[in-house]
Amino acid sequence: MRNVYAIGIGITSFTRLEFQLVEIASYPVMFALRDCGLKQVDQLYVANMGGARLNHQTALGSAVVDSCNLLPAGAATIENGPASGAAAIKEGFMAVASGMHDVVVVTGAERMREVNGLEATDFVASLTHPLAEYIYGVTLPSLAAMFTRLYMEKYGVTERHLAMVGVKNQNNALKNEFAHLQQAITLEGILDSEEAFTNNPYVAEPLRFFDCCPVSDGGACVILASEEVAKKTGRPMIRLAGVGQSTDTHAVLARKDPTDLLAVRRAAAQSMEMAGVKPKDVDVAELHDAFTILEIAESEEVGFFKKGEGHLALERGETELGGKIPINVSGGLKGRGHPVGATGVAQAYEMVYQLRGEAGERQVKDAKVGFTCNFGGFGNNVICLTFIRED
Amino acid sequence: MEVYAYKCRKCCHVHYPYKMICHGCGENKHDAFDLVPMTKDGKLLTFTIVHNLPPDFEVPTLAIGIVELDDGMRIMGQLKVQEPELGMKLKGKVEVVRHGDYTDYHGMVFYAA
């Protein structure tokens, strides 16, 4: 396999966007092409989950490759639920690593605010098992809530720990101009005061409003290329050094231990092994915190902390900016927002931004190794990426 | 109406929900499974009260749980229980759980035993 480098990045604001889905997918491509100074590419992948259902738009790849003046490059759309973004990056990685292509554009986009919040939630729930889960009225928040209840019982995680993740990530988002949520929150306001219950009602008990990521529109892009092309850009060399993916049972109830995120563990180990790093070598990470509990659980499964101790590390401030292993300094899904198809690409965007040392106020000092976890389904399709800055 | 598990005719491995290829022995052919009714009674493994239901549910909240049945199989179901508690004993019935555009969906509804 050839080495693969991330040479260009671009992102839109994650918020409610009054643009066509094709435009939301194209803007990040325009920014990323400018970022690396290229006009021609070999292949384009668009990660998207809901175009057909929410926006009456299929075959996004064909639309974006034309709108961005990249004809006659190859193009395709990758749909892999909330892990569509990292799945498209894996495709791009394989295309460059194999030697088939020298430059591959990976863009992710979603336009979910065209429908109301309940419809958006029901749309995401279409990834659940149709007969064993969906018919009961289950939503992603409900699957996360059932997981949370077990986690609380088994490991002593409390609503306070969940709220601490929410406060950390939403306040990190204040340092990210592209993040959806631009409002500071406190434990007082969402947990401890008399108004807390009104401010922060239950969505699916024991998960509250501020435990869940917002529904967002947005797009993000990463351009992958061979070493030869990367060197010509004259930018810091950020290598996509490890790609791991693992799957688990479609229905959550069929897992031997429902608190076990086996696919996260496997994908993370695979990604780090390929990159030749250990969890302790990682300087900065973006974990898929669609729900606050997931940041805690994933921080354990990827190997940063022992199982059942993620909430203790959180208490000690180890996951804050300036801590031992800063997690979701971009705001994560919780603060930056979660346009599902864009999320995995936005995580990769953040790693390139951090490893280049361009992240300004939210820069993790001397970051050399970055790690992302993009969590699809409710943990049934997980992709982890490891990035290394080569000096 | 009934909710079924899928028992491999060759190795007797029981699956829920259905699979196309046996997870016990890898049997790969049409008609590899016998349908056996799911056990109805069990204990509550975990649950949630959902407040953000899909728009077609015309109730403000709904309790949903995962139940470990007496034979060790697990199933999701709606809970018609006053105060759900982890580990509580439940009795299941097959009832309509969701109204679709063209058909009603049957599934498990659990009551306090």
Ligand SMILES: [Zn+2]
């Ligand atoms: Zn079998």
